[in-house]
Amino acid sequence: MKVTLDQDKCVASGQCVVAADDVFDQDDDGIAVLLDPTPPSDRAEDVEQAAAVCPALAIRIQG
């Protein structure tokens, strides 16, 4: 699974961190940071949840 994050779109809602805090973090201003662009497949459900709740549609998942 390959994850991409568009930081320019991020609106700092922090919901990706709530969904999968081992894959996403936030910088000091709340902008999301991608910790793991290729999370293991057993993290798929939470990463998909993160992408689904991102209000800015800033998270994309491939594979």
Next chain:
Amino acid sequence: MTSTVRTGGAQAPSAPEFPMPRAEGCPFDPPPALKKEQEQGPLRKVRLWDGSTPWLVTRYADQRALLADPRTSADITRPGYPSSAPVRGSSFSFILMDDPEHARQRRMVTAPFTIKRVEAMRPAVQKIVDGLIDDMLAGPPRADLVQAFALPVPSLVICELLGVPYADHDFFQENSKILISRSAAPEERGAAHAKLIGYLDELMGHKIARPADDLLSGLGTRVGAGELSRREAAETGVLLLIAGHETTANMIALGTLALLEHPDQLALLRDSDDPKAVAGAVEELLRYLNITHGGRRRVAVEDIEIGGEVIRAGEGIIVPNDIGNRDPEVFADPDRLDLGRDARRHVAFGFGVHQCLGQPLARMELQVVYSTLYRRIPTLRLDAGLEDLSFKHDGAVYGVYELPVAW
């Protein structure tokens, strides 16, 4: 008449008035007429106070798509914007602006709302909640939960975060209430807004002179650096102060009422030690109650097609998230309060770039409140009939004016 030009939906001449009334005796459900619009189609027309007929986007998937669509504008000064009341003044907070200015101003205040910083506040919020419950238990075994608990919790928290003296709470709570009331006269609302702006501006002066470790001082620094005008800083301060206490207060009181009316669900929350279950319960209560019930407002800046129909550039759009959260395509048996369901994809905080900035704080406060109040006062009960309660039908934020409880 030989031809019909579809300039705004075939049903436009008979478009129902919006907002619509809720059903008597069903204080937690969206207006039945609004749900009927959802059954009838994805894109409907409604009539507003000024006779304009904006589009109503009824379904969850379309609501999300539209709120995240850069072809829509939240700029209240744009022709066609479906405002809920006459637009007054020329200065607005960033929630009524578009990017890039919206993003520039929003990013100035996001730092205190990161998940880590909100989590760091949890022990302090727990202490506030426990302290207010101690006070309730020390007095007679009955209270108005709104005044004794629901309003003070978020007011104390947002005052601390912004750097607003809590001693002024009567003043800002009273004026906030007028400002967001649909039944208040425009002049009254204008006066309440002016008072709040004046108050925040004066406070900003103190913060600029003597900065402290709080959000308003941070804005004061931006004013000093020329990144923000003092008026813009005051507008942002008013926005955060109101959004910080009104919304959460209503979720606490209305949520408690909903749980008292669903004792099996209340028991689930009271008897659970699992933070994940509590967090899930908060999401379901947010979905079910959806207290910002006035519909998100936008205007199309380009033509947008939805379900075979076209919203033309310049036409107004209303996105009623309360019925989006009751869309049976997304939430099975949507009118049932079910704390065990996965409700995390609800749109109670809106969607798109304007989605609620304070949501991590709201969630944490509600998690602390809901996991503490019913456990510490297990005999909590409603001290009035449901029919005796008065609900905020006229407010931008729905809730209950008073909640008499006993234990």
